[in-house]
Amino acid sequence: MYAIFVLIIISLTVAVGFLITFVWAVKNNQYEDDYTPSVRMLFDDKLPNKEPVIEKTENKDA
Template sequence: MSVIYILITVSIIVAIVFFTLFIRAVKSGQYDDSYTPSVRMLFEDELVKEKTKNKQS
């Protein structure tokens, strides 16, 4: 039974570490993407054309 307590404690510690690293990455701006939304409309037509070509083949 004591092994379960150890495993639960270790898993909570690991979860807290991953959560703090995730929060640190978000605050540092690692997930900020200012380039892709501005050019997404330029590449969307090519994806639609490729899908229609694949359906016709």
């Protein structure tokens, strides 16, 4: 029975440690990167949707 209490205390200590680490990471903006740079290179660049401009030339000689 003593071993169960020791294991519960150890597991609660580890859980509190992870909780403190998580709260510290959130407060220091570790999760603010909405668009990860490592994934950004997998996407193609957006090409501009520009159609070729055809200029009308007037023939003044005719």
